[in-house]
Amino acid sequence: MDYQVDLTIDAKGKKCPMPVLLxxxxxxxxxPGQIMVVEATDGGSRSDIPSWAKDTGNELLEATSEEGFFRYVIRKG
Structure with missing residues (x-):
């Protein structure tokens, strides 16, 4: 899907816990309501980012893997 992205976080090359901290x-x-995209290469982000979103009341709209990295689309709650 296409979203209007308000902020992109480049966490590629960062190891746990940096993707979640960033x-x-x-x-x-x-x-609230704005969209942030997080791009990471750390495999741990596949569980860490969705858990972070749930725990903090933010909405994970999309989680994909493409071209060797993971991409998360999050709407601020």
Missing amino acids: TSKGIKQIE
Whole structure:
């Protein structure tokens, strides 16, 4: 799907826990209802990012894997 992305977090090449920490920092930069994309290469992000979204009341709209990295689309709650 296409979303209007308000912020993109590049966590490619970062190891756990950096993708989640960067995601947490990034979500504070946008307003409720806005969309953030997180791109990561760490395989741990496949469980960490969805768990973080659920625990923090943000909505994981999409989680995909493409071209050797993982992409998460999150709407701030």
